[in-house]
Amino acid sequence: MASTARKTYTWPRNYLTRRLQTSSDVIQRIQEAWQRDIMREFLAEFMSTYVMMVFGLGSVAQKVLGGNNYGTYLTINLGFGFGVTMGIHVAGSISGAHMNSAITFTSCVLGQTPWKKLPVYTMGQCFGSFLAAATIYGLYYGALMQYTNGNLTVTGPRATAGIFATYPAPHMSLWRGFIDELVLTAILQLCLLVITDKKNSPALKGTHALVIGVAIITIGLSLGMNTGYAINPARDLPPRIFTSIAGWGNEVFRARDNWWWVPVVAPTLGAFVGAIVYLVFIGNVNRLQNQNDQPEQAYSLNDNPRST
Template identity: 65%
Template structure:
């Protein structure tokens, strides 16, 4: 039997897909698409479905949508260098844009029926809010800006706590679930004022889609809000990270470093420990550990 020959075009495609940056782009694209399809779909149920949806349902949709997104790409995309930043932004933008287009197609007849065939941004039959966030009447622009900064700061602060291996991180394998629960908590406790975009890719790409799909320029002009979900979450994330590093990160005791003599540099199978360091007792991963002044780890008593 003759061997099957792979066409050159398929070979080139496989080579391209194996490149690290391409894989990270595709992972970011797909994970954002998954998150946004579940999130926007839950909003569509609340707006269009009468008793089929609820505000709690929206929070659960976005929260566990984030969980599924982390599972899709958690081991591929993550911390990145600055040169990869545009690739991640593009992947998230396209994934979110496609998710908005998908929800539009899925719920098109319901949107037309609910709005009477007129795509509006404000008023009793507004449907643009299915895709992007809009300020309620009781909020001003700058109060909404501060709200987004605070909410995103809380998100970033808690994300660092969840993933900080030197502190008290979530158990291995549960990080995605805990992050999803965090998003749900933020939504049910602080979401009503500004819609808690907490990520530029959650708001701007779907808003741009609604502009193209027929809602018009009002999606950008209403209360001049469109730029806030882009700028405020970025500022809030930085502030949340700085606060965590100052209040928590700087106070965490690091484990003593292993010292090596010149003779052990050649043979790393026999490391030499300083005489002042003793091996810590076996403890649960949930048990806080401190380092006493004599460099000996000690288990803190639980209240």
């Protein structure tokens, strides 16, 4: 007669130990992957750009959706300026907190950042900017629907696409807007080099983030009327793509004579022009390159202490 007694399975003595060891190895490998410089720099650009854009786009949303009760043109500039300041504090010691693909491109041209990092930084900036646009859309969704009655438009009295991306003023033509963005970004790049050039008259140690934020505010207050001063491809294109997906449609690309490409191309050229102007009149390439060998770290948009 066959035995009907229940058979019990005995786990090997070292089974749990092996499982824990395997889990520990997996966790360690994940930690090692996250700690690699290239990944840390990607995440640093992602987070710093996200912080900058949340503050910046949020200030625009409050002005547009809340009227003068919750914002003015001044508060928009303060939002972007201090957003840049906080972004630099988030990632300045890791990636340099460029938060601007035009600045990253020029930093590569000057030899401050290796070219292999250009796509890494740019992707981090674009993903951070896109997610920031999605965040502001979610946070202000109710106010957005109330303000527009559910009709999301790019132009007109209830236009809201400008919360996320820049559009030129009615008096601006396409090519005048191109020149405007080029000049403004050149001025930004010139200011950044002035602020971070240790062999000139840089900002005091520990004040770079604040001074750069003030520079952004100054550009906006004095020169921002014509085009909304994108001065950063990563600030404009990813949120524009988001709006095309979120309900505004392809009009965000067709509006104002297909304006969308200007905030991408003009700032990239403008940053390069600004660097050339600074090098010709003030500095030299070797001086800027050698700054990365100095022990003192400057928390700035383009003086990258981790550029190896």
